[in-house]
Amino acid sequence: MSNGRRIRVVIADDHPVILLGAQHALAQFPDVEVVAQARQSTELVDVLTRVPCDVLVTDLAMPGGRYGDGLPLVGYIRRHFPALGIVVLTMLENAALLKRLKDIGVIGVVNKSDDLAHIGLAIRYVTQGVEYASPAVRAVFDMLRANAGGRVDDMLLSPREIEVVRLFVSGLTVKEIAVHLNRSIKTISSQKTRALQKLGLERDSQLFQYAQSAGLMNLSSAEGAVPAGGSGEP
Incomplete structure (x- = not known):
């Protein structure tokens, strides 16, 4: 952060291995501090209400909570926590879905198949208001954009x-x-x-x-x- 304070991050994922891996990866970034974790949407919204944070790193598929998951959950968070930066973690390789994330204000997306160090990079970019896509995400966009003759909107x-x-x-x-x-x-x-x-x-x-x-x-x-x-x- 510009004032020297570390970037406060909440991680949400229903898989303990991913939570552990993400926290371990972020330990390599001295300017990032993980302040809380959540495993489903009910717990996540409660955490976001109680714990001050700058960026949310969240799985896209995270069933089991009262606020759902996927795009509906992300949309809810965007509406109720508009100042919060969001980095989405996903295994989905679908350009139309990724574009919908961008349309609702998500500018950081990391594919779980990529090195989890990309989470830290995405957090830094999102904090500055800059888009970030991990290599697997960029590859999907590039391939489908080429197939659509450069017209991503044609994939909607x-x-x-x-x-x-x-x-x-x-x-x-x-x-x-x-x-x-x-x-x-x-x-x-x-x-x-x-x-x-x-x-x-x-x-x-x-x-x-x-x-x-x-x-x-x-x-x-x-x-x-x-x-x-x-x-x-x-």
Whole structure:
């Protein structure tokens, strides 16, 4: 910090090994002080309310608390602790999700597959208001940006694609979604396929993982979704 005080950091992750590894990595940064830890969102929000800190280092997938996890949790923290710097830890390699993090004000992202020393670097950058992405995160952006012809926005899902993904991960089949939305099976199948392609995913299991982290699992049909019985076509 500019005044000589160390950067106060809270670490949140539901895996004890990651908590230990992150704390060990940050011990190598004399300007960083870990002031608290948390393992789920209820504990995290309580800690942030009680313990003064400058930066939160948090896992993206951290189920089990009353405030959820993924993008909904990060959004909640951004709204209620606007001065707090955030560094997100994640195993997800999905450019669309990473861009959504950036859109809600997260400028530091570290992939857990990278050396955990990148957490300390990200903290230093975020404290100065500068973006930081670890090597694996940068590689994902570079690859998908190239695949999209440089247009990262092309990787974002349309409202109808979001609705198809939301219904699919809720347990409906493509045929059931077609009936629910009054569209053809071919249209629903195409929209699901396009969603996978835009997100850089290959398997349905990856789509479930994305949907959970993006908060689509709990999204009601009234939130950002196209209502059933729309025009019937994309």
